[in-house]
Amino acid sequence: MESGKVSAISGSEWEVMRVIWTLKNVTSHQLVEIMQQKRQWSVSTVKTLLSRLVAKKMLATRKDGRQFVYQPLVTEMFAMSQTSLALFQDMCAMKVGKALLADIKELTLSKNDIDDLMQMLQAKRKTAPSEIACNCLPREHCCEGEQ
Amino acid sequence: MESGKVSAISGSEWEVMRVIWTLKNVTSHQLVEIMQQKRQWSVSTVKTLLSRLVAKKMLATRKDGRQFVYQPLVTEMFAMSQTSLALFQDMCAMKVGKALLADIKELTLSKNDIDDLMQMLQAKRKTAPSEIACNCLPREHCCEGEQ
DNA sequence: CCTGATCGTCGACAACTGTAAACACAAAAA
DNA sequence: TTTTTGTGTTTACAGTTGTCGACGATCAGG
Structure with missing residues (x-):
């Protein structure tokens, strides 16, 4: 699994990142405490995840005393859109829209987010194709029915 | 890693599934051929992935001669929305909308999809909250700035 | 200066992944 | 019937992930 993007951090790593993104500057001690409260992880577990995140260049460390x-070395927004976009791009292009629809139906969005989304959609609509081909197969037969 | 959902299939497995979802009924031979063309995988690799997918209850097999x-045992749409929704739900609730916006900006959507999305959004807007709180930390301080 | 509390680093280990060779068995061909 | 070939099953092996305990350096107290 080699990529040029955001190093694809794992689930647990993502949780740690969220805390750091939120707090901006966190000592290992704080992290351990928060994670222990949030997930009952042992001290070691948190430390391991931190090391791995540093290795993955997601975090920078600055020595402060002992x-x-x-x-964080990447912004949360960047990681979020990068990751979710990568997921969608691995899916059938023809059905991504439907998946988005299902997601939006479930997710809680603020009025502002909704307005932004609608505006974006409105703009995209002008140049949107009327159909998108399925890209699940290399060439031959491709999905036709199954809307 | 235990879950009640869609067994979280891995990247390579997802690729195999896409072909099967598209073709609906596929013999191992076809699969091997397609995957070889699509990803240069060896016969063994494809077979391994198939076994694992059967083990994960994503595929059912029916013996036809030799x-x-x-x-597929789950629909593509189900897997797609399930997977992407799970991803979003692991992210900061406050910023999910922004991530969606970035995704939609990049993805190619059909006019129909866009219309459906806009309609959905319009409907949701009526009951949408004006703000959503960040849920990255257990309790204490939570993100306030960083729009 | 010695001692104990803190830290970060290493090493571990099982489960999951990406890839694939080896093997056993049945069917097709010779 | 013997050989070849196409199948699924087993085994393998390096990497990643989830979770930790042990170890060695260091800083704060006595």
């Missing part, structure tokens, strides 16, 4: 202060 | 015919 302990480290962690700091 | 070989097996594979058949």
